[in-house]
Amino acid sequence: MTAIGPIPTVSASGAKIPLVGLGTWDLRGRTCARVVEQALRLGYRHVDTAEMYDNEREVGEGLGASGVKRRDVFVTTKIWPSHFAPPALERAAHDCLARLRLSEVDLLLLHWPNPQIPLSETLGALCKVKRDGLARHIGISNFTVALIEEALRLANEPLVCNQVECHPFLDQSKIIAACRQHGMAVVAYSPIARGNAKNDKVLGRIGSAHKKTAAQICLRYLVQRDIVVIPRTSKLERLSENAALFDFALSEEEMAEIAALAHRNGRVVDWSYSGRTEWD
């Protein structure tokens, strides 16, 4: 495994978010702690977890074992929609910190919209949690264009990002444009389409021309547009591959060819949590 060079950041309302982070959904127990530790030793400086992943304890262990200074790592976690009523949200944020063994996270997100609880109450609680020092920055995840705008109207603290499914097989141009218009970062989850990128012929061909893998071309396509990526791997040997994205560039023609891979059924994550069927 090769150490990786410095990872650039994107700025949004005072937050500096490393363009590559480690996704941890579905990483459990010893594997999770080892992957987090090794990623940080290699040069990753951003880790994404959530209370729903049931691995915050192990993420905290990996952070501690890595020897990397706390202030040098950007840690994101997310509150599950069943905890969106104000007292529950505050309690959930405290519980996340206790499991992670941190005094604050860098970014605290609302994991999915919850139409059962007024957004004004949830955002009031999220902003308070930030003001109380539990999170340096706050944001949202899986919010549609209409909900982004509603959230921004209701929040009295900056919302620094929207974390959404984003990869070449899915057209997220409307969400991306809305985030940009409001100065929010876009964080791409499932950025290699749950591994599907590795079998794509176009990504493979472009990869051969750059001596890169199809997964790296897929991730480069996103970071070249200042979209933060949080690929997940359970395999230590893939950690360097997924972060070695800053020693080459895709041409305009290559970017356009990759953009054309988007199709109607490109989504890989079940979107039914949101209670909606359309993004906008």
Ligand SMILES: NC(=O)c1ccc[n+]([C@@H]2O[C@H](COP(=O)([O-])OP(=O)(O)OC[C@H]3O[C@@H](n4cnc5c(N)ncnc54)[C@H](OP(=O)(O)O)[C@@H]3O)[C@@H](O)[C@H]2O)c1
């Ligand atoms: N906010 C949300 O609602 C939400 C939803 C989904 C995900 N997320 C976050 O986003 C992160 C990433 O998304 P994801 O886990 O859904 O999918 P992903 O990162 O797109 O893909 C992960 C899959 O790809 C494989 N893989 C990793 N690197 C590879 C490479 N270089 N070549 C080929 N295959 C590779 C992994 O297998 P191996 O383990 O075998 O390498 C794993 O099966 C999550 O872990 C989580 O932190 C957030």
